Amino acid sequence: MDQMIDYLLQFGQLNQHQIDLIKSKALLKSIEKDAYYQEAGKIPKEVIFLIKGIMRVCYYNKNGDEITKYFLDEGHFIADIHNFNQGTPSTEYLQAITDCEYVVLSKRSLEELSLTIIGWDAIISKVTAKGLADKINRISPMMAEDAKERYQNFLRDFPTMANRIPLSYLASYLGITQSSLSRIRRGVI
Incomplete structure (x- = not known):
């Protein structure tokens, strides 16, 4: 409290x-x-x-x-x-x-x-x-970004959340499929 x-x-x-x-x-x-x-x-x-x-x-x-x-x-x-x-x-x-x-x-x-x-x-x-x-x-910023930028910015802005959120929810938030997120993660991480 x-x-x-x-x-x-x-x-x-x-x-x-x-x-x-x-x-x-x-x-x-x-x-x-x-x-x-x-x-x-x-x-x-x-x-x-x-x-x-x-x-x-x-x-x-x-x-x-x-x-x-x-x-x-x-x-x-x-x-x-x-x-x-x-x-x-x-x-x-x-x-x-x-x-x-x-x-x-x-x-x-x-x-x-x-x-x-x-x-x-x-x-x-x-x-x-x-x-x-x-x-x-x-x-708002997500409207002008591509999927890779959205993911990179999420990692930058919410580093403590990234590993605590199921990929399906993160993909939905980013507006992409889970398979697209997996491809982006392989290229980013």
Whole structure:
């Protein structure tokens, strides 16, 4: 839980009483590899902070193909923020691709913290802005790169994730087949 508090402190000041209040509202949970934390069609009711492991956001396209949108590892908040805020069903899945441990903050807990901690909304706004910027920076450059560049940039940007992600998920994320990824890896590694 201290990892989450340290992360929040990057975005604003919190005194010990406020930190204790946040900790009292948070729950520590775990999920096994391959299990789905969130499924499409369900309304997100929590925000999580990943302490250990890797999760992926994925969806099914109109042909029924599973597409990996992006990966998240330790030290990140994870939320389907639009659907969470709107109270509408998600269109994406969130799956643990390793065993994961995370901190949960429910919607109600976040609302209570907002009413109790002066400056909480500003902290959450900054956390959300950083998360959205990270998401854009993860996805946008890939549009102009070829498959080899996408793979090399993934290795550069996420060196600790590369060996922890199944090749099928990585290929889906890169927008290529698993056999193409294998050929690229033989030429790059």
